[in-house]
Amino acid sequence: MTDGIDLTRDGDLARLTLTRPAKMNAITHEMWSAIPEIVAGVEADPAVTVLVLSGEGEHFSAGADIGEFRDLRSTPEGVAAYDKAVDAAVDALAGMAKPSIAMIRGNCIGGGCQLSVACDLRFAAPGSRFGITPAKLGIVYHFESTRLLTELVGPAQARYLLLSGNLVDATRAREIGLVTDVFDDLERQTGEFAATLCSRSQTSVRGMNRIIGKIAAGLTEPDDEVHALRDEAARGADYAEGVAAFLERRAPNFTHR
Template sequence: MTEQNFPPAWAPDQTFAEGRIGLTIRDSIATLAVQIPKKMNALDVHATRGMVEALEAAQASARVLMFTGVGGKAFISGADIGGFDDEKQQGSSFLDRQQVLADYPIPTIAVIRGYCIGGGLMTALNCDFRLAGTDASFGIPAAKLGIAYGFDGLSRLVELAGPARTRFLLYSGDRVDAQIALAWGLVEQLHTPDALWDAAMALARRIAENAPLSISATKETVAQIMCDPEQRDMQKIADLSMLCQNSADFREGRDAFREKRAPAFSGN
């Protein structure tokens, strides 16, 4: 697969933010792509707004969302700083839009080739899973730009990579390659560039075929577990478990198991 053909045969059904963001939905799998290859998919304020609009458009009919960048040279190379000059309180607005992705109710998979830098790494970390090509590289050049990342910007990185590795990335501003990113827990899987998309799509299909209510309950329960104990909503976890137990999908899963066939889940 050439860089120009990543994602393969990409032709978005919808575009947002004057073409900066593309979206397709096929067989309950949404693909959201940043498509600003001339700027290495750097995010400006319009792109982040378009990202939120695309997420909202996909939510009603998708069971899983793949997040990527077109062209193969960059997932997202960071924030286009100049592109935020026309918006007040730049940092909070960017973080607010990132929080929409972090709180997204359906599973999200970041599919990463090339540069995954700064705000791009934050975007990837706000997805549930990260699958990367062996050509990917990761870093946060904040110290080289005089930028300070706040609590929300760094908490997920510390959670996955640990405080020492977070300090290394932030203090040095250096990039690390895909093998180091895998060892540090920044990504879950590595694949050759030619195999990456098929591997990500296979994972998305497996998730989409499973019971949506069960997956939604798992996503929310894991999020509650990661909260501070005093902030956890234990009743919400219990309610989600009961919702699954009383669902048509639970009955379908049980019947399919007994009948030795693949279940057909409806999300009800």
């Protein structure tokens, strides 16, 4: 495993943890570069249903490790190579069919916030702080990450966050849609929600997650993939079990992984 990242599995859950607490989990180029392969492994693992992304210690992440920038982003070619690694990490998370949850405490800033926005859901502790700070560094933010942010909070709030670089607290983040919910008992309540996702039909969860992503990316009419997802679900074992369980007034026992 890459230094600064740890992947563990606990039953249906995979947990990807940023493990540089002494550096507030600042994300190195090596860490960015490792994320796509890790995510691909989670997607391919039939034992895993949900991915939870978190940070070790008091903070989620203070962002990209700016200490590397003079060496790795000192030329246009270096900038392009670094950005390619960041974009690949964001695309991998945002493109998952299995649901992903960012579990956030402390600072979630810059590249850390970028990773959290690429997840499907964001749950935060009350003391969390959020910000996206390219305007403090003379950087124009990545297009796909800007799209994902704008999709979450709308153009006006995306402008507020990106143009100012100001930080917002967890309450404000929830108000503008940057955070899905704020939990007093973050670990327990996030685990409970993840368990709810695990209990549902994975045919439904992954199919709908994929379709939501396609709509967010601009799809306005169902394409062949959408039709195939719905047709396969209608013919699948989960549908038969779900209907039978409803009619028999019992909990369903979904088997699709």
